[in-house]
Amino acid sequence: MNSVVLRVQDLKGYYKGTFGVIYAVDGVSLTIEKGDILGLAGESGCGKSSFLKLITGTPGSLLNYEGGTIEVEGYNIYKITAKKLRKEVKCKVISYVPQSALNALNPTIQLKSFVADMLRERTGHKYSGNEARELLTNHFKMLNLDKHVLDLYPHQLSGGMKQRAIVAISTYSNPSLLLIDEPTSSLDVTSQKRMVEMLLFLYKSGTIKSMIISAHDVSMLRQICNRIAIMYAGKIVELGKTDDIINNPFHPYTKLLMVSLLPLEKWIKKEKLNSVEGKPPDLRSPPSGCRFHPRCTECMDICASQLPPLIEKEGRFVSCWLCSQEDHYVK
Amino acid sequence: MLSKEEILRVENLTKYYTLGYIFTKKVIGAENVTFDLKRGEILSIVGESGSGKSTVANMILGLIKPTSGKILLDGKDLLMFNKKDYWKSVQGVFQDPYSTFNPFYTVDKPLIDTFYLLESTSENRKFSKNEREKIIRESLKTVGIIPDEILGRYPHQLSGGQLQRLLIARSLIICPEVLLADEPTSMIDASTRLAILNELLELKEARGLSMLFITHDVGQAYYLSDRTIVMEKGKIVEIGPAEEVFFQPKCEYTKRLVASVPKLHEVWNI
Numbered sequence: 001m002n003s004v005v006l007r008v009q010d011l012k013g014y015y016k017g018t019f020g021v022i023y024a025v026d027g028v029s030l031t032i033e034k035g036d037i038l039g040l041a042g043e044s045g046c047g048k049s050s051f052l053k054l055i056t057g058t059p060g061s062l063l064n065y066e067g068g069t070i071e072v073e074g075y076n077i078y079k080i081t082a083k084k085l086r087k088e089v090k091c092k093v094i095s096y097v098p099q100s101a102l103n104a105l106n107p108t109i110q111l112k113s114f115v116a117d118m119l120r121e122r123t124g125h126k127y128s129g130n131e132a133r134e135l136l137t138n139h140f141k142m143l144n145l146d147k148h149v150l151d152l153y154p155h156q157l158s159g160g161m162k163q164r165a166i167v168a169i170s171t172y173s174n175p176s177l178l179l180i181d182e183p184t185s186s187l188d189v190t191s192q193k194r195m196v197e198m199l200l201f202l203y204k205s206g207t208i209k210s211m212i213i214s215a216h217d218v219s220m221l222r223q224i225c226n227r228i229a230i231m232y233a234g235k236i237v238e239l240g241k242t243d244d245i246i247n248n249p250f251h252p253y254t255k256l257l258m259v260s261l262l263p264l265e266k267w268i269k270k271e272k273l274n275s276v277e278g279k280p281p282d283l284r285s286p287p288s289g290c291r292f293h294p295r296c297t298e299c300m301d302i303c304a305s306q307l308p309p310l311i312e313k314e315g316r317f318v319s320c321w322l323c324s325q326e327d328h329y330v331k
Numbered sequence: 332m333l334s335k336e337e338i339l340r341v342e343n344l345t346k347y348y349t350l351g352y353i354f355t356k357k358v359i360g361a362e363n364v365t366f367d368l369k370r371g372e373i374l375s376i377v378g379e380s381g382s383g384k385s386t387v388a389n390m391i392l393g394l395i396k397p398t399s400g401k402i403l404l405d406g407k408d409l410l411m412f413n414k415k416d417y418w419k420s421v422q423g424v425f426q427d428p429y430s431t432f433n434p435f436y437t438v439d440k441p442l443i444d445t446f447y448l449l450e451s452t453s454e455n456r457k458f459s460k461n462e463r464e465k466i467i468r469e470s471l472k473t474v475g476i477i478p479d480e481i482l483g484r485y486p487h488q489l490s491g492g493q494l495q496r497l498l499i500a501r502s503l504i505i506c507p508e509v510l511l512a513d514e515p516t517s518m519i520d521a522s523t524r525l526a527i528l529n530e531l532l533e534l535k536e537a538r539g540l541s542m543l544f545i546t547h548d549v550g551q552a553y554y555l556s557d558r559t560i561v562m563e564k565g566k567i568v569e570i571g572p573a574e575e576v577f578f579q580p581k582c583e584y585t586k587r588l589v590a591s592v593p594k595l596h597e598v599w600n601i
Binding site for chain 1: 379380490492493520521522523524525526528529532547548549550551553554573574577578587588589591592593594595596598599601
């Protein structure tokens with residue numbers, strides 16, 4: 001059996017501020033085993049990024065952890081002290097690449113000084129910029145990046161190069177879990193392909209054992225992931241093997257999402273595709289029952305009143321009353 | 332000679348941007364762009380960022396001045412037009428619906444302002460308040476918006492999809508012959524994106540509107556367009572029916588572009 005790297009149970013995280021409470025992540029459970037690459041797909045505002053931020057243990061301002069457990073390799077993220085989290089867990093066990101990775105670098109120092117700062121924090125030894133460069137040279141070479149990149153300032157790098165440099169830096173200490181948020185959304189197609197190749201190389205060479213990648217472009221996730229989770233309005237609606245989800249989606253929202261992606265394939269022009277009316281819900285006051293029911297074409301009476309449980313069906317998890325059997329009605 | 336079928340023709344359109352003041356540097360925005368737009372056709376321009384797609388669109392809209400080249404609407408040069416007359420025939424919808432609206436005014440204002448353009452033309456048409464409201468409501472209905480839900484609201488109260496539809500409705504009040512859509516869906520959620528594209532398709536069928544659709548998303552371009560132009564570094568590298576350009580590309584660049592787009596039902600061999 002594969003060992004479990006990450007176990008998330010009933011995770012809740014809300015944004016709180018003058019605007020009220022936004023139920024961004026509301027009861028998400030999932031398990032990542034060693035060797036898993038999970039794709040987290042959904043529209044903007046469905047809680048993908050918030051979910052990844054919550055796993056890191058430092059979700060940032062306004063986003064508050066509200067309950068549930070996260071266990072990463074035996075560390076219970078919200079039970080251990082902040083110092084332990086910083087010294088032992090981050091970068092070594094979990095590495096997180098934020099969506100705004102392009103702005104994550106300090107614009108006033110060279111990349112090597114940035115790396116030296118990071119190494120000092122994680123190892124406790126002081127490093128000079130040049131020592132840091134020597135340490136990372138091999139790792140960069142392996143990823144087809146020139147070591148001179150480390151001598152440059154962030155503004156001298158192109159967007160795709162910056163993104164790849166950041167991934168290279170964050171995988172230096174061989175984390176067991178890499179969380180990467182929208183790795184390709186701001187890149188054009190050629191850099192996007194290079195990024196995908198790099199992530200796959202990291203996986204195949206054994207540098208990273210498991211990953212969670214969030215993206216709204218399912219066609220990109222298709223190239224990397226072995227499992228895909230579809231999120232809608234703060235909840236997981238469907239989770240299963242990539243092929244199953246793409247070729248035979250169960251949940252009505254997944255079906256809609258697969259059509260509206262418009263991949264470059266001949267079938268999209270055969271007939272006019274149906275779009276679904278309405279817009280994603282305001283998560284300050286999410287709809288009762290199933291959160292997709294106001295837009296769903298196959299809505300039933302029960303959908304508006306009761307939340308469908310996440311049940312296992314044919315090797316995948318789906319949260320929809322259409323797929324629930326009679327005996328699941330009683331929760 | 333211009334045939335009856337063509338509504339817009341662009342000939343050797345070139346734009347060089349200059350950088351700096353003393354030691355100037357020339358940057359190519361677009362170079363020798365030549366194409367024509369037929370009546371009732373959707374022509375899409377595809378290219379990576381920086382390939383000059385938007386430069387071409389802004390020149391056609393008359394927002395920036397070309398370095399050289401001609402833009403002919405119905406055989407008449409853009410320079411010969413009164414700008415207001417020209418904008419009655421050519422209208423644009425832009426990338427970011429949030430920045431198009433003034434946050435201090437309700438969304439009615441840009442719709443009502445449109446009538447100044449219609450009234451300021453030589454015909455001296457005047458619209459009464461009731462007429463204006465009727466036309467606004469009709470055009471909102473054509474793009475699938477219920478007028479009472481939208482009118483009198485402020486931009487921050489509406490979603491991106493609604494704002495973008497409002498902008499399409501605004502351009503329809505003018506009844507243009509050519510609509511330029513410059514990445515109209517890039518700021519919009521995946522599930523509402525398809526609805527906007529379907530709206531554009533319906534307009535083409537119902538009104539015979541000619542459209543120039545500019546995008547970096549090849550899937551959308553294929554879904555929408557009859558013909559496609561591929562641009563690279565300011566030049567047109569391939570032009571032809573959408574089917575041929577995307578599935579039997581001739582140019583090396585197009586082949587590379589199409590190959591690096593991830594497909595849903597195929598896995599790359601890496």
